[in-house]
Amino acid sequence: MAFWNVDTLQLQEFRPGIMSKAAIGDDLIMVCMEIAAGKEDTGHEHAFDQCGLVIAGTIEMFVGEERKTLTVHESYFIPAGLRHGWKTFDSPVKLLDISLSSKVG
C-alpha cells in the first residue's frame, strides 16, 4: 500500500503510550505514530539520521543544543550521532517519522 491518510490511518500499540504503523523499505522506515500525553524520552542518540513532521498536537523536542516546542506542520531533522529527546504535554501528539530501516541502520 503506497498511500496513507495520516489523519485517519489505523495505528496499533507499539509500546505503552505509543501507537504506530510503519512502512518499511530496503532503506527507509516511515512511521506514523501517536504518543500519549505525559510521556518523555530524556535523550538518546544513534548512528543514523532521523526526521519527521508533527501532524497534530504538540511535543517538545531537543536536538543537540536546540530545544523547541513543536506544533502542527513543524518538522525536525536529527543528524546521525546527535543526542535528542522529547516530551509530550497534556494531550497526545501525532508524528510522521522517518529513519533508516533495520536493513540499513
Next chain:
Amino acid sequence: MAFWNVDTLQLQEFRPGIMSKAAIGDDLIMVCMEIAAGKEDTGHEHAFDQCGLVIAGTIEMFVGEERKTLTVHESYFIPAGLRHGWKTFDSPVKLLDISLSSKVG
C-alpha cells in the same frame, strides 16, 4: 537548524516550477518543496526508497500499479526500484519528501 515550520519556510527555486529547501544529513535528505500547477513527471525509478507527505494542495501520484490523487495529510512510500511519477493540477502542491542523501543513495 533542527526545526522548520513547513507552512512558512522560505523556499528557493530548485528548477523551473519547483521551489525547495533541503536538510541534508549523512543518510537522509528531507526536502520541503512546492511544485507549481500544471507540472508532470511521467515516471522514473531509482535504487533507493523515497517517501513523504502532502502539506497543502493536491497531486496525482503513481507508485508501481497504484495511482491516487493525494491531498493534505496523505503520505506516499516509494520502494526502491519501483517506477513512480506525479502530476499537479490547477494549483501548486507542497510536499515534505524524504529520501537518501547523495552520501548514501
